[in-house]
Amino acid sequence: MIEFKLNGKLVRFEGNPLTRLIDVIREDLDLTGTKEGCGEGECGACSVLRNGKLVTSCIIPVGAVAGDEIITIEGLRDTPQGQCIIDAFAEGGAVQCGFCIPGMVMAAEALLLVNSDPDEDEVRAAISGNICRCTGYDLIVDSILLAAKKGKGLW
Numbered sequence: 001m002i003e004f005k006l007n008g009k010l011v012r013f014e015g016n017p018l019t020r021l022i023d024v025i026r027e028d029l030d031l032t033g034t035k036e037g038c039g040e041g042e043c044g045a046c047s048v049l050r051n052g053k054l055v056t057s058c059i060i061p062v063g064a065v066a067g068d069e070i071i072t073i074e075g076l077r078d079t080p081q082g083q084c085i086i087d088a089f090a091e092g093g094a095v096q097c098g099f100c101i102p103g104m105v106m107a108a109e110a111l112l113l114v115n116s117d118p119d120e121d122e123v124r125a126a127i128s129g130n131i132c133r134c135t136g137y138d139l140i141v142d143s144i145l146l147a148a149k150k151g152k153g154l155w
Helices: 021-028 073-077 080-091 101-114 120-126 137-150
Strands: 002-006 009-013 047-050 053-056 069-071
Touching (some): 047 101, 053 101, 073 101, 080 101, 101 120, 101 137, 120 137
Parallel strands (some): 002 069
Antiparallel strands (some): 047 053, 047 069
């Protein structure tokens, strides 16, 4: 049995430890906000926080996260920080199809956890592993900067 914390709750997974974390999150735990894009860790759609660090859940076996703390978009959205980022994305017009947005929000959170007042270059570097085909990066960058400004004191 593999135990880890997911969005603050203890999860016990009984299955193959080589099962991808994204499959456990989406199929076994029914949390579908985390998306699968490339399945190779290249696009960022499946990004989650693992012990506060941004990772791509499509290339991590669930056995590797035993004892870890995993945060998905569902867990983040229920926090003041997550809501601040989500509101900034909406206000900044950074959402179109929405497929990449959960991963972008997770990347924003990972950045703001270590740097609550980033500049544009730091934001661009933080989201560089996430691909967006609809909105374009300028609106996303501006929205993350807006979240940092509006969320002073949250991170």
